[in-house]
Amino acid sequence: MPAPLPVIPKREGEYWTARQRQMHSLHYVVSYRAAFKPELPDYFIRRYTKAGQIVGDPFCGRGTTVLQANILGRYAYANDISPFAVWLTRAKTNPVPLSEVCSFLAGIDWEGSVAESYPPELLLFYHPKTLHELLLLKKSIREAETPVARFVALLAVSRLHGHSPGFFSVYTMPQFSVPPQAQRRINRKRRQVPEYRPVLPRLLAKAKAALRDGQIAKIRRMSMHNCYTRCDARTLYGWQSESVDLIVTSPPFLNKVDYLANNWLEYWFLDIDPETFGAQMLQTANLEEWQAYMACFLQEMERVLKPGGVCVIEAGDVLYRKQTINLDETIAAALAAAGCRFLQPLEVLIQRQNFTKLSHCFAVTNNCKGTNTQRMLVLQKK
Numbered sequence: 001m002p003a004p005l006p007v008i009p010k011r012e013g014e015y016w017t018a019r020q021r022q023m024h025s026l027h028y029v030v031s032y033r034a035a036f037k038p039e040l041p042d043y044f045i046r047r048y049t050k051a052g053q054i055v056g057d058p059f060c061g062r063g064t065t066v067l068q069a070n071i072l073g074r075y076a077y078a079n080d081i082s083p084f085a086v087w088l089t090r091a092k093t094n095p096v097p098l099s100e101v102c103s104f105l106a107g108i109d110w111e112g113s114v115a116e117s118y119p120p121e122l123l124l125f126y127h128p129k130t131l132h133e134l135l136l137l138k139k140s141i142r143e144a145e146t147p148v149a150r151f152v153a154l155l156a157v158s159r160l161h162g163h164s165p166g167f168f169s170v171y172t173m174p175q176f177s178v179p180p181q182a183q184r185r186i187n188r189k190r191r192q193v194p195e196y197r198p199v200l201p202r203l204l205a206k207a208k209a210a211l212r213d214g215q216i217a218k219i220r221r222m223s224m225h226n227c228y229t230r231c232d233a234r235t236l237y238g239w240q241s242e243s244v245d246l247i248v249t250s251p252p253f254l255n256k257v258d259y260l261a262n263n264w265l266e267y268w269f270l271d272i273d274p275e276t277f278g279a280q281m282l283q284t285a286n287l288e289e290w291q292a293y294m295a296c297f298l299q300e301m302e303r304v305l306k307p308g309g310v311c312v313i314e315a316g317d318v319l320y321r322k323q324t325i326n327l328d329e330t331i332a333a334a335l336a337a338a339g340c341r342f343l344q345p346l347e348v349l350i351q352r353q354n355f356t357k358l359s360h361c362f363a364v365t366n367n368c369k370g371t372n373t374q375r376m377l378v379l380q381k382k
């Protein structure tokens with residue numbers, strides 16, 4: 001007999017603003033598929049923790065929870081199976097002053113020579129001279145291996161592909177790396193060939209925008225004590241039992257986003273081999289499999305949370321076999337099946353808001369008519 005599903009109280013309202021880009025400028029440095037707004041972790045971190053406590057995110061993505069925790073004076077545990085996500089999170093939580101970025105970039109000989117091979121498909125995106133500068137930058141970053149070099153790499157990654165002249169590439173999609181054959185079609189349709197886009201001024205402009213809101217020393221002081229791991233979220237090696245005060249996280253919603261294919265330009269720039277982790281990604285189109293994964297994940301949450309600690313899981317709704325499924329309900333069913341003795345549901349918080357920009361629609365089925373609903377399952381360890 002399956003365990004009976006608990007009745008979970010629901011609270012519905014507009015708990016944070018629908019306006020875009022209201023939080024610290026570092027949050028917006030790089031786009032990432034299925035990232036949540038920083039207002040979401042901000043709300044729960046303020047509600048459930050005090051300064052000096054520990055906030056974790058086992059599916060950290062671009063590090064939204066982790067950065068917000070550090071900004072609010074909390075320490076953070078960051079985990080993701082993708083080395084790109086962990087790298088992004090570490091780089092964002094270790095910003096450096098603008099003067100250091102300027103000196104690092106001034107030290108590069110942009111006319112120098114570089115003997116590095118590259119995939120020829122890159123020429124669909126970059127003018128040969130832009131690509132030459134990118135190869136020089138990549139080499140300088142690799143040789144330096146310093147915090148400033150990693151921060152410059154973060155800035156470079158943010159400029160690899162996009163719509164506007166502020167990017168290094170010809171017109172392409174900003175949210176993900178378009179596959180070469182699709183870019184070939186875009187170029188043909190738009191009758192475009194990549195023009196020369198100097199790398200240096202674009203990096204400097206991006207550095208100014210990313211560092212605009214300051215607090216660099218404070219973020220670094222907190223992030224020194226962060227813990228960054230790259231594990232499957234069901235087995236968080238390095239996260240001690242009963243050590244975390246609050247988890248704020250968002251797992252992949254079934255197979256809505258292909259994190260491997262979507263980031264190939266970033267992987268090229270950072271020398272990341274997707275073969276090394278692809279098979280471990282939670283990427284399934286099967287709801288039962290997803291629920292079984294979540295049951296093991298919840299057991300791990302029960303292990304790492306302190307007694308009294310809270311776990312917030314954001315999970316939208318998805319279209320599954322022509323039916324809309326609220327994934328928070330699937331997680332509640334997973335909790336009942338997991339047999340967790342101490343982890344109990346507190347509430348489902350439903351954030352409703354009107355949408356002005358459709359560009360933020362994705363992975364959820366109901367937000368394309370100007371409204372969006374986000375559902376957060378809130379659990380507490382007794």
Ligand SMILES: C[S@@+](CC[C@H](N)C(=O)[O-])C[C@H]1O[C@@H](n2cnc3c(N)ncnc32)[C@H](O)[C@@H]1O
Nearest residue numbers: 034035036059061062064081082232233281282
């Ligand atoms: C919805 S995104 C999280 C986005 C994050 N909340 C943010 O704001 O950037 C889900 C993340 O889960 C990661 N992931 C996928 N499978 C995983 C696994 N088995 N263990 C840990 N992380 C995994 C993906 O790499 C992705 O970064």
